[in-house]
Amino acid sequence: MRAVLTPTNLQELFSMLEQYPAALPIAGGTDLLVLLRQNGLRDRRPLLSLAEIQELQGIREKGGTLSIGAASTFSRIIADPLIAEHAPLLARAASTIGGPAIRNMATLGGNICTASPAGDSLTPLHVLAAKVEIASPAAKRIMPIEHFIVGPGRTALREGEILTRILLPRYASFPDYGFEKIGRRRAMAIAVTSFAGLVRRAADGTIETARFAWGSVGPTVVRIPSLEQALVGAKLDADYLCQVAQIVASRVAPISDVRATADYRRMLAANLTVRFLEGLLD
Amino acid sequence: MPIRFELNGLPTDIDCAADRRVIDLLREDLGLFGTKEGCGTGECGACTILVGGEARLACLMLAAQLAGRQVTTVEGMTHTPDGAVLAQAFVEEGAVQCGFCTPGMQMAALAMLRQNANPSREAIREGLSGNLCRCTGYVKIIAAVQRAARDISDERRA
Numbered sequence: 001m002r003a004v005l006t007p008t009n010l011q012e013l014f015s016m017l018e019q020y021p022a023a024l025p026i027a028g029g030t031d032l033l034v035l036l037r038q039n040g041l042r043d044r045r046p047l048l049s050l051a052e053i054q055e056l057q058g059i060r061e062k063g064g065t066l067s068i069g070a071a072s073t074f075s076r077i078i079a080d081p082l083i084a085e086h087a088p089l090l091a092r093a094a095s096t097i098g099g100p101a102i103r104n105m106a107t108l109g110g111n112i113c114t115a116s117p118a119g120d121s122l123t124p125l126h127v128l129a130a131k132v133e134i135a136s137p138a139a140k141r142i143m144p145i146e147h148f149i150v151g152p153g154r155t156a157l158r159e160g161e162i163l164t165r166i167l168l169p170r171y172a173s174f175p176d177y178g179f180e181k182i183g184r185r186r187a188m189a190i191a192v193t194s195f196a197g198l199v200r201r202a203a204d205g206t207i208e209t210a211r212f213a214w215g216s217v218g219p220t221v222v223r224i225p226s227l228e229q230a231l232v233g234a235k236l237d238a239d240y241l242c243q244v245a246q247i248v249a250s251r252v253a254p255i256s257d258v259r260a261t262a263d264y265r266r267m268l269a270a271n272l273t274v275r276f277l278e279g280l281l282d
Numbered sequence: 283m284p285i286r287f288e289l290n291g292l293p294t295d296i297d298c299a300a301d302r303r304v305i306d307l308l309r310e311d312l313g314l315f316g317t318k319e320g321c322g323t324g325e326c327g328a329c330t331i332l333v334g335g336e337a338r339l340a341c342l343m344l345a346a347q348l349a350g351r352q353v354t355t356v357e358g359m360t361h362t363p364d365g366a367v368l369a370q371a372f373v374e375e376g377a378v379q380c381g382f383c384t385p386g387m388q389m390a391a392l393a394m395l396r397q398n399a400n401p402s403r404e405a406i407r408e409g410l411s412g413n414l415c416r417c418t419g420y421v422k423i424i425a426a427v428q429r430a431a432r433d434i435s436d437e438r439r440a
Contacts, residue, residue: 001299001300001301002299002300002301003300003301004283004300004301004344004346004347006346006349028342029342029343029344029347030324030339030342033303033342033344034323034324034342037322037323047301047344049346049347051347075336098324098412099327099390099411099412099413100337100390100393100394100408100409100411100412101327101330101336101337101338101339101390101393101412102324102339102412104336104337104338105338105339105342105343186411187411187412188325188411188412
């Protein structure tokens with residue numbers, strides 16, 4: 001049998017973590033419990049439930065920053081009026097995760113800490129310039145999401161630390177945003193390739209700011225800063241979109257696995273980008 | 283570990299391993315065989331139950347997570363007015379083939395109907411998107427949920 005510890009505040013959580021340094025934090029459990037069952041009976045590490053800790057809940061706005069509790073479920077994120085107003089891209093991606101029951105359980109912090117290359121919330125968080133707040137008994141530190149996720153299943157979290165909140169800067173709005181993922185099935189599928197884009201355009205249609213991120217085409221989320229810079233001031237037409245497609249296909253770094261080949265993923269990454277930009281032309 | 287929760291409206295006290303899966307607790311310890319285990323990895327929806335009125339997967343929950351919560355399984359659903367109408371709608375529309383997915387489908391449908399009393403066909407498909415029917419009888423399942431929505435609102439008006 002494995003113990004399940006259920007602290008009700010951060011202080012209690014840290015003292016339990018000190019007592020049981022090997023304990024595994026569990027939020028929704030939708031990834032972790034599947035993994036632990038595969039590990040079988042050898043794994044006896046206690047679980048540390050994050051579900052009853054108020055400090056890890058709630059979505060609020062303070063001083064131009066949107067602060068999302070790490071244990072917020074995707075259902076809460078989809079239904080939240082602040083997210084709808086300031087980060088609709090995140091709500092759009094969240095609404096494609098799993099199915100309704102999974103979204104009632106799975107959390108944003110869990111998706112981040114699982115650090116899957118296919119994590120559906122990760123591309124939106126990257127283009128939204130999200131930061132994560134990490135707490136330990138002694139201190140608190142804040143770092144950009146792209147520094148926090150360092151590889152497949154690997155994060156910058158140190159022993160005794162907990163991801164507490166996700167911080168999104170409140171931008172002037174991006175009227176054009178898109179999220180798309182391709183999988184074997186519309187619901188419940190792990191993405192073969194995903195794309196998130198944010199664009200702001202001037203009155204004459206030229207691009208002022210563009211931000212793109214791709215998932216499942218590298219060990220972590222892929223960004224192409226040179227493409228984003230090149231797009232500033234660009235006027236979109238068919239020729240230009242062809243060039244964009246070539247750049248994306250050459251810069252993503254997918255592998256072949258059970259779900260798809262690297263070539264197919266490369267093509268998808270380019271096509272999802274073009275499809276998003278084409279949508280802006282109409 | 284002693285755990286106290288409400289199961290289908292009745293206060294329930296059990297003593298079991300904290301990491302016992304809720305699906306095993308329901309079926310093996312409490313003898314409630316309505317909730318089914320399909321994939322055991324959260325992909326098929328056969329084990330859908332309601333916790334605090336929200337759809338959850340019993341194969342991905344541990345007994346300790348039920349403490350203090352309200353749990354509804356398909357056995358309890360049929361004793362609620364809306365649940366009885368929903369079950370009857372599945373019968374009327376012939377929405378049950380082998381029946382394995384039916385409890386999960388009905389629990390997911392009930393959770394959806396509580397949020398959206400008059401769902402479009404598309405909303406029903408979305409509400410049931412986490413549930414697989416291995417007989418592929420989706421057309422009649424969706425028709426049954428449409429009928430249930432209609433019958434429930436007729437009953438409210440009457």
